[in-house]
Amino acid sequence: xxxxxxxxxxxxxxxxxxxxxxxxxxxxxxxxxxxxxxxxxxxxxxxxxxxxxxxxxxxxxxxxxxxxxxxxxxxxxxxxxxxxxxxxxxxxxxxxxxxxxxxxxxxxxxxxxxxxxxxxxxxxxxxxxxxxxxxxxxxxxxxxxxxxxxxxxxxxxxxxxxxxxxxxxxxxxxxxxxxxxxxxxx
Numbered sequence: 001x002x003x004x005x006x007x008x009x010x011x012x013x014x015x016x017x018x019x020x021x022x023x024x025x026x027x028x029x030x031x032x033x034x035x036x037x038x039x040x041x042x043x044x045x046x047x048x049x050x051x052x053x054x055x056x057x058x059x060x061x062x063x064x065x066x067x068x069x070x071x072x073x074x075x076x077x078x079x080x081x082x083x084x085x086x087x088x089x090x091x092x093x094x095x096x097x098x099x100x101x102x103x104x105x106x107x108x109x110x111x112x113x114x115x116x117x118x119x120x121x122x123x124x125x126x127x128x129x130x131x132x133x134x135x136x137x138x139x140x141x142x143x144x145x146x147x148x149x150x151x152x153x154x155x156x157x158x159x160x161x162x163x164x165x166x167x168x169x170x171x172x173x174x175x176x177x178x179x180x181x182x183x184x185x186x
Contacts, residue, residue, distance in 0.1 A: 010073040011037040017105070017121050022076050029060055031115050036073065038120040040168055041084055042182055043069035043096065044128050045148050050182055051129065052154060053138070054145040061116045064144065067166035084125060093137030095130035102126050102177045110167040124172050126181040151182040
């Protein structure tokens, strides 16, 4: 069992991003998902390439879709950087460093093919992998595969075939701040 079990709580937020309550994580992802706080992390390997992951086939939303390294939800009262470190270890068995908030106000809503909606205030961070790629031990309930790619390759996929990656990753890669942080031009 991952640390994303039924007792995990997420922070519900209003249109301005202010907290308005909490709810069990599993109850908020449906066809009428309330806006809630999340985060998305792009992880750089020692050689500067970007780690991408393929979501487990058993994920409730976007199963089997390629995306950024990992995402998660800060728990009520949890510092977002602590939440990022927690999820890096839980999803990838990885320690991360040099955390940099690049898109603090990123927000999106998207519906997957099954009708499940994501509706998130989702700050975007870039971090460096502590250790080597050989040290990764992805949780199979979260990640079915992973690769490291040049940032330019990832950007090209997002531009030419945005349907091939998660909608949040494709939209994030449009932002100059993230592009600069992963070594791309504007």
